[in-house]
Amino acid sequence: MKKLVSLCAALAxxxxxxxxxxxxxxxxxxxxxxxxxxIVAALGTVGTIALAAAIAIGLGTLGTAVGQGLAxxxxxxxxxxxxxxxxxxxxxxxxxxxxxxxxxxxxxxxxLIIIYAIPYQAALSALIGG
Numbered sequence: 001m002k003k004l005v006s007l008c009a010a011l012a013x014x015x016x017x018x019x020x021x022x023x024x025x026x027x028x029x030x031x032x033x034x035x036x037x038x039i040v041a042a043l044g045t046v047g048t049i050a051l052a053a054a055i056a057i058g059l060g061t062l063g064t065a066v067g068q069g070l071a072x073x074x075x076x077x078x079x080x081x082x083x084x085x086x087x088x089x090x091x092x093x094x095x096x097x098x099x100x101x102x103x104x105x106x107x108x109x110x111x112l113i114i115i116y117a118i119p120y121q122a123a124l125s126a127l128i129g130g
Contacts, residue, residue, distance in 0.1 A: 053111040060107020067100045 075093035079086045 049114055053114045056114060057107050057111040060104050060110075064100050064104040064107075067103075068097055071096050071100065 071093060075089050078089050
């Protein structure tokens, strides 16, 4: 378990570094004056942005997969020990699994924001005049 926690911490550091690098590259592209130069600079960050999105969704799904596995394991162990409470345990497990799955959906939303919002941030600020 300690190895899993240290692996998750290392991946979180990598994700943070990749996202900050993508934000810096997008901010550097905002300083350019020509619209085409801004768009080219924004598109230069696509690789970094893709890496940040992949790490974000990877960490999100890794955490939820471990959480769902532990929840199902505990529910099955509880049902095996006390079969009379199977209905209550099953309902609570399904509610818990839905809440755990929502975290994975949040990770997907963050990855989609990283993919679709950051590359166009410099171009939009240049068009708006900001």
